[in-house]
Amino acid sequence: MSAPISPTACLAKALSRTGTTAVLTAAALAGSLLAPGMAPPANAAAVAMEALHVAAAKRGSPYQYGATGPYRFDCSGLTLYAFRQAGRRLPRTAAEQYDGTRHIPASSRAPGDLVFFHYGDDVYHVGVYAGDDEIWHAPHTGARVRLEHIWTRSVWYGRVS
Known part of the structure; x- marks a missing residue:
């Protein structure tokens, strides 16, 4: 018979095997199973990471003005789709x-988080922050959804709650 594993060791093992998002999802589901009818509040960080993964999964999708997916996007259409x-x-x-x-x-x-590109007070572009000064975005006509370095300091950041 083996010795019991501590909850901390179990969590560390799960994180290394399945990734943070999967573990957070499993924890949320387990919490709702343990207390039926009491759905846990959605974790904003987990939602943001899921949106980031959705945006990244759309890599290569063509830009189309006004498109909101699932196969073509403009910039805000991609962020709208990812968070939806x-x-x-x-x-x-x-x-x-x-x-x-x-x-x-x-x-x-x-x-x-969302990265908003602006000229003065006017916001003209948005992407999903990927870390390391990079965003996932649908850049412009003729381009495809891609990961790109933030090319200007004229950006604001927003967090979806």
Whole structure:
């Protein structure tokens, strides 16, 4: 008979095998099974990571102005689609999405946050922050969804709650 494994060791083992998102999802499901009728509050970080994974999975999808997926996207259509798949609703345009998020400083940004490109007070583009100063986005006509380095310092960050 083997010795019991501590909860911390069990969690570390699960994280190394399946990844953080899968473990968080399993924990949420387990919590709702242990307390039926008491759904746990959705973890904003887990939702953001799921949206990031959805956006990344759309790599190579063609840009089309006004498109919201699932096969073609414009910039805000990609973010709208990614967060919808993760269980959150966003407004349609980049500017409306900026107005609908909690604004955060660059020092607090995390993967899954939204990156808003602006000229003065006008937001004109949005992508999903991937870490390391990179975003997943649908850049422009003739391009495809891709991971790209943030090319300007004229950006604001927003967190979907």
